[in-house]
Amino acid sequence: MLFNSIHFYIFAAIVIFAYFYLPKKSQKVWLLIASLYFYAIFKVPFILLLLVSIVITYYFTKLLVKTENTFLKKIYLASSILGNLSILYFFKYIDFSFVAWNTLLGLDVCDPGYIQKWGIILPMGISFFTLQAISYTVDVHRKIIPIHKSLSEFALFISFFPQLVAGPILRAKDILPQFEGFKEFHSENFYLGMRQLSWGFFKKTILADPVANVVDIIYGNPGQYDWTMMWFAAFLHAIQLYCDFSGYSDIAIGLGRILGFHIPKNFNRPFFAINLSDLWARWHISLSSWLRDYVYISLGGNRVNPARGYFNVFITFFLSGLWHGADWAVLAWGTFHSVLIVIERYLFSFKKIKNFMESIPQYFIWIYPFFIFTFALFFFRAKPVQGMTGMEVALFMIERAFSFSDGLTLNLTIPIWILLAVLFIVDLFQEKKEDFFEKFHSHRIYSWLLCGFVLGICFLIYSVSISQPFVYFQF
Amino acid sequence: MFLKLTKHLFTIFLICLVLVISLELGLRFIDPPSLSYYRNIKLLHRFHPDYYVTLGKNIDINIKHYAGLWEGRFTTNSLGFRGSREPDPNTRKIACLGDSLVMGFGVSDQDTFCNLLDGVTIDGEIFQTQNLAVDAYGSLGSAKRLEESLTKVKFDTVLFFVSPNDFTVPPGLVEQGVQADDIVEKARENDEGYRRKFQIQFELTRHSYLLQASKLALEQLSIKRHLANKEAIQEWEEAKEPLQYISSSFYTFPEKNNCNVSSIDLKPICPEAMPSHIQCEIATPKANDLEPLPEETIYAYNKMLKASKKYGFQLVIVYIPMQNEDIFCNQRNQHSSLYNYVIRSKEFFTKQGIPSIELLEDSRTICPLSDYFIPGDGHLTQKGNLWVKDSLVPKLQKLRGSRAF
DSSP: OOSSSHHHHHHHHHHHHHHHHSOHHHHHHHHHHHHHHHHHTTOTTHHHHHHHHHHHHHHHHHHHHHOOOHHHHHHHHHHHHHHHHHHHIIIIIHHHHHHHHHHHTTOOTTSTTOOOOOOBOOOTTHHHHHHHHHHHHHHHHTTSSOOOOOHHHHHHHHHOGGGTTTOOOOOHHHHGGGGSSOOOOOHHHHHHHHHHHHHHHIIIIIIIHHHHHHHHHHHHSGGGBOHHHHHHHHHHHHHHHHHHHHHHHHHHHHHHHHTTOOOOOSOOOGGGOSSHHHHHHHSSHHHHHHHIIIIITTTTTTSSOHHHHHHHHHHHHHHHHHHTOSSHHHHHHHHHHHHHHHHHHHHHTSHHHHHHHHHSOHHHHTHHHHHHHHHHHHHHHOOOBTTBOHHHHHHHHHHHHHTTOOOBOOOOOHHHHHHHHHHHHHHHHHHTTOOGGGGGTTOHHHHHHHHHHHHHHHHHHHHHSOOOOOGGGGO | OHHHHHHHHHHHHHHHHHHHHHHHHHHHHHOOHHHHHHHHHHHHEEEETTTEEEEOSSOEEEEEOTTSSOEEEEEBOTTSOBSSOOOOTTSEEEEEEOSHHHHTTTSOGGGSHHHHTTTOEETTEEEEEEEOOOTTOOHHHHHHHHHHHHTTOOOSEEEEEOOGGGTOOOTTTTTTTOOOHHHHHHHHHTOHHHHHHHHHHHHHHHHOHHHHHHHHHHHHHHHHHHHHHHHHHHHHHHTTSHHHHHHHHHBOOOOOOOTTOOTTTTSOOSSOOOOTTOOOBSSOOOGGGSOOOOHHHHHHHHHHHHHHHHHTOEEEEEEOOOSHHHHHHHHTTOBOGGGHHHHHHHHHHHHTTOOEEEOTGGGGGOOSGGGTBOTTTOOBOHHHHHHHHHHHHHHHHHHHHTTOO
């Protein structure tokens, strides 16, 4: 089910209303049923996959804790991790593996050894819930958390509908303890949740979708537009991605809050980052921290010699790129970031350079990571058009961006520019440690009016149009 | 106690009022792309006491399709005809009469086929065209608009483009209670109650963005509910074969690559492959074998014939093949039953001695169809409008040569 749909409006109202009226024992069952229904709306059989992941993780982790044998422990740990990774690999990467095989060996359609794509459909949220499941087993193995005895609560942890299909990727230590006890309705939670949820709808529907219209037009026919439009499209795409994905996270966090759960934040104003590493520490925080805890640290982190340390950084960010998509252009995007982050870390290890960077006024320093991020998006967004592969489109756009070529121009409407300025100002306030929303705190009536305004406009839009899926659904 | 309750109610009323005002202003300010299309279409139109909807005068508006399928500039002249060009009293005139396809949905003013016909020379005489078409009109709406326009402008020729929706309804929609435009128009002709309600609704939704969006939301929600039910039933039916259902949920079953097909063969082949759902017939039926025209349609046609005699213009009926089925079947020398509307309508006009033009044979060269008709929308593209104009001109010249007009 898409958040930005009338179906969701009705679903959320029913789930929230019934949730607080149900007795203690039924609350979690109700949430589990709601979560499975939420997922089944995409396609009923997708639930099977979710259940396989839940069962594999739950039982192998249980066996892992039960046994005292170190070897068996490793076997169970590996089984749980590989079980989830196999699901992820099969549904997300297997077709790309065939493409990579054919490309790397230079095989043409009729050559012996050529493997044709199987045409696997990527189920929604698979990249999120499999990572969540892996983190549980590893955390239990590392004794960060105790084993969770209740299968239904564990199933709810994996399938919790507010964050099921596009994160944030939850950690068991953050959320499982919250499942204990009875959740009563708290007007404060309801108020704060509705505020964050409305802010998310504002970012997604009022900002990201109209911006996406312009981005799609330019990326759909880059040869028609002049060189400035290539940069403009990449810039807007950065804005679109931020509004879209952080909007989803805000809705998830707000919804969780209404239900009485505290879901950790997933974005921390990434475009106010002072360098590329900082940007990635602020963007999709739950993925960055997952990779840090389960890949980077497992590889030795920075407690190794410098060369190995850089290698660890490279591998971690390369995997981050790979997670984002099974496509050459996205792989190039991930590699580009990995290389640059390694270079950045190396350069910043020199005090003179670090001091110089720190001496630059903050407003200017924000430009550097944003520019790199934006430039890399040429690869990230490029989709095959007019007989060109995604990679060819990306290279064509980059060439065009630097060639001062003529063509058509496009722009956003003035209201959208004004609303983007509002978003910038709110983020800037918060970056300066001033909670913009707190200004409304003593006058809640204004907050409620703003929530009503945003939800009202979104309701009208969702009623009339076909909902635009969130960008991160494809991952 | 009573005072307290009154105060609370007043506060709630005030909050609701502020919310409604802010939604109205917010919608006008943001003008969301998905609503903007409907809003601009509404702003283009005006209520007409006789035939319900007409175009506003001296309008200049840019309309972008809600799904981004097309975008065009829509202007109207001082008489409310599409295009900014005013009728020239010293030039002979052709009027284009019909629905949205003729009005030129899908393209800007300059690209509508009616505008492309402007300045056409027939038998040595230059003609100016005026586009009288209004979207969603049936035959009666067209006839009434023509009658009214003739009191303001003298036309020498009126090209009436018949649409299948005028008096036929595609299979599947009949069960849903959808009626042909002519039937609906005739039923509403003398319904004063409906007219008054429509006027109030039209004017309110034209002046208030919020009311228009709310009305649209209500209508669309009912359609969405209907579609959701249909999808659920379909999913249930699919689930009766579990293995097939599960595998089709996870696989797309890509077509196997054929090594024997060279890259040249992969280019689009004309005529295009016919979609499997299209059924063609070998023989074209005779008019006598088909249902006669509905009396509502005959009523509207008679109005046009009367006007033709009264104002002394030549009525010419034009049939553009506007359904994929018509074109696909004809390209295979077969017939689509959906094209029967032409046979029925033509029979009537032929008996009355009114000349008609069919563009079906000209559509044999159309390939790919998506270059001529906007996919998912059905209106003519720029190229499609040009094709209609190019096909129409020689036929008009031939008619003129044969003294049919």
